[in-house]
Structures are given as C-alpha cells and as structure tokens.
Amino acid sequence: MKCPFCGAEMMHGYLNCGMTLWSTRRHKLSLQPDDKETYALQLGMAMVSPHHIESDCCPNCKRIIIDGSGYKNNMH
Numbered sequence: 600m601k602c603p604f605c606g607a608e609m610m611h612g613y614l615n616c617g618m619t620l621w622s623t624r625r626h627k628l629s630l631q632p633d634d635k636e637t638y639a640l641q642l643g644m645a646m647v648s649p650h651h652i653e654s655d656c657c658p659n660c661k662r663i664i665i666d667g668s669g670y671k672n673n674m675h
C-alpha cells in the first residue's frame with residue numbers, strides 16, 4: 600500500500616511487541632485501562648513469544664499503520 604502521508608510504497612511486516620495499550624491517557628505503571636478512558640489495541644502479557652501485529656511501515660517517513668479492528672478496545 601502507498602503511505603497516506605508521503606506516498607511511498609510501504610513495507611509489510613509485523614510489530615513485535617509485549618503488553619500493549621493505545622489509550623487517550625498516559626499510563627505510568629499498569630497498562631490496565633479504566634472506564635474513564637478510551638482505548639484500543641489492548642494486548643496482555645506475551646506468554647511464549649512476542650505478539651505479532653500485522654502492519655505497514657513507510658521506509659521514507661517511518662510512519663507505521665496498524666489495523667486495530669481485530670484487537671480488544673472500547674471504541675464504538
């Protein structure tokens with residue numbers, strides 16, 4: 600796919616990560632969301648190997664695009 604920011608062809612790959620949480624607020628310690636925040640891409644502790652989130656990375660501007668629809672979230 601083409602990068603929507605700069606138009607370069609993006610590279611397909613995986614975000615290899617452990618516990619993950621996209622949120623409207625900064626978490627200092629726990630990654631457990633509460634009911635006052637909006638969150639997406641919630642992934643718990645990676646047990647055996649890291650999580651592998653399919654995504655595209657732009658080799659030019661380094662932006663990464665993730666389809667978060669298949670991951671736990673509280674958005675409607």
Ligand SMILES: [Zn+2]
Nearest residue numbers: 602605657660
């Ligand atoms: Zn780009």
